[in-house]
Amino acid sequence: MRIVADENIPLLESFFGDIGEIRPVSGRTMSAADVQNADILLVRSVTRVNQALLEGSRVRFVGTCTIGTDHVDLKWLESSGIAFSAAPGCNANSVVEYVLSVISLHAEKRGMADWSKLSVGIVGAGNVGGELAHKLDRLGFNVRLCDPPRAEREGDEGEEFVSLDEAMACDVVTLHTPLTREGEHATLHMFGQERLSSLTEDQLLINTSRGEVIETSSLLARLEAPNAPTVVLDVFEHEPRVNAELVEKVWLVTPHIAGYSLEGKVQGSEVVYQALSRYMGLPARKKAGQFLPEPALSKLSFTSAAEEMASANIAIRSCYDPRQDDARMRLAMALPPEDRAQAFDRLRRDYPVRREFSSLKIQLKGTSKSMQDTFRALGFKLKL
Numbered sequence: 001m002r003i004v005a006d007e008n009i010p011l012l013e014s015f016f017g018d019i020g021e022i023r024p025v026s027g028r029t030m031s032a033a034d035v036q037n038a039d040i041l042l043v044r045s046v047t048r049v050n051q052a053l054l055e056g057s058r059v060r061f062v063g064t065c066t067i068g069t070d071h072v073d074l075k076w077l078e079s080s081g082i083a084f085s086a087a088p089g090c091n092a093n094s095v096v097e098y099v100l101s102v103i104s105l106h107a108e109k110r111g112m113a114d115w116s117k118l119s120v121g122i123v124g125a126g127n128v129g130g131e132l133a134h135k136l137d138r139l140g141f142n143v144r145l146c147d148p149p150r151a152e153r154e155g156d157e158g159e160e161f162v163s164l165d166e167a168m169a170c171d172v173v174t175l176h177t178p179l180t181r182e183g184e185h186a187t188l189h190m191f192g193q194e195r196l197s198s199l200t201e202d203q204l205l206i207n208t209s210r211g212e213v214i215e216t217s218s219l220l221a222r223l224e225a226p227n228a229p230t231v232v233l234d235v236f237e238h239e240p241r242v243n244a245e246l247v248e249k250v251w252l253v254t255p256h257i258a259g260y261s262l263e264g265k266v267q268g269s270e271v272v273y274q275a276l277s278r279y280m281g282l283p284a285r286k287k288a289g290q291f292l293p294e295p296a297l298s299k300l301s302f303t304s305a306a307e308e309m310a311s312a313n314i315a316i317r318s319c320y321d322p323r324q325d326d327a328r329m330r331l332a333m334a335l336p337p338e339d340r341a342q343a344f345d346r347l348r349r350d351y352p353v354r355r356e357f358s359s360l361k362i363q364l365k366g367t368s369k370s371m372q373d374t375f376r377a378l379g380f381k382l383k384l
């Protein structure tokens, strides 16, 4: 069995070595010649998987170790009888922690003693948006969910959903839809000039979904106009060629790494390994957890003198502080234009190990119940 795989998929040998002979190649430049003799193709989000790549090859199974599937021509795979698996939910918690860290920085910048006074509009309430809503809810935030496809499917039975206008009236608006190009709820350029014009300087817009969900030219224009909102971008149109003007105008920029916790990346490999094993009728005994190393920081201790929000901020930022990614991204974008795309991809390939909140034990001595609840809601493990 020949497996061609994006070289940036973590633990390729550990998960897939028993199934076939692996040939790692660059995901960004993968060509039809690379995959021609493969039986199995494993990708991440940077490879366009379509007729042009696969026609004439032996590939019978395609797996993408990512949540998003917008880089895959699913209709063509189906019509060609090629089995497919993505990794739904694999790095959802990583994205949630990214957003929580951004919100904590935003609240601090605005001098807010209690971040939960912010209202949060979540656009797209699937694995990421749903988990974010759950955590924010437990933390006492006022959360509004906008998800027309779910609202239609679930009717009065499901959660309470609001219109996009209502979600966009919140202090924080955070986007968690897939990129879709067709249909009633297509998200391509969903945020164009009109929608962006409703945002004001008191609001924070976060995009960790796909760059194409926001129209770049409209966002640039909005950021140049009076009362511009604060914007945080992890994703961009035309990656890895990122609009440098946009980078200058937004508050925080990161190189499409919201989902790059070690747990999220390894789970991406695990989910596709399980799907491939099922497809091949093989037992799937390997688990992501067995490959996760001990975290560099394993314990933080707070005493009764600790203040709740300040302590939560320390814990959140010792796991993930987006300002470090922002600094690296700005250095990359300051390179000559012809070097920037490669630098963007290098930042992603050489991403430092980032562990999720659950890897950190928080010791709380004599602290309030409210403080314990906050840490639990964030997803830290407590040691009382």
Ligand SMILES: NC(=O)C1=CN([C@@H]2O[C@H](COP(=O)(O)OP(=O)(O)OC[C@H]3O[C@@H](n4cnc5c(N)ncnc54)[C@H](O)[C@@H]3O)[C@@H](O)[C@H]2O)C=CC1
Binding pocket: 067, 068, 069, 088, 089, 091, 092, 095, 123, 124, 125, 126, 127, 128, 129, 130, 146, 147, 148, 149, 150, 176, 177, 178, 179, 185, 186, 187, 190, 208, 209, 210, 234, 235, 256, 257, 258, 259, 260
């Ligand atoms: N920046 C990063 O590193 C990462 C980005 N992502 C992106 O986040 C997206 C969402 O991830 P999940 O929550 O796991 O996907 P999901 O498929 O579980 O949920 C997406 C939700 O969006 C809703 N939706 C679709 N069209 C909509 C519209 N027009 N308006 C409002 N809601 C709409 C769907 O009904 C669904 O509930 C992925 O498709 C991917 O593009 C995912 C992981 C990491």
Ligand SMILES: O=C(O)C(=O)[C@H](O)COP(=O)(O)O
Binding pocket: 008, 044, 045, 046, 065, 066, 067, 068, 069, 091, 256, 258, 259, 260
């Ligand atoms: O899972 C997704 O969807 C993502 O956006 C990935 O985290 C992106 O990572 P790469 O596939 O580009 O490495």
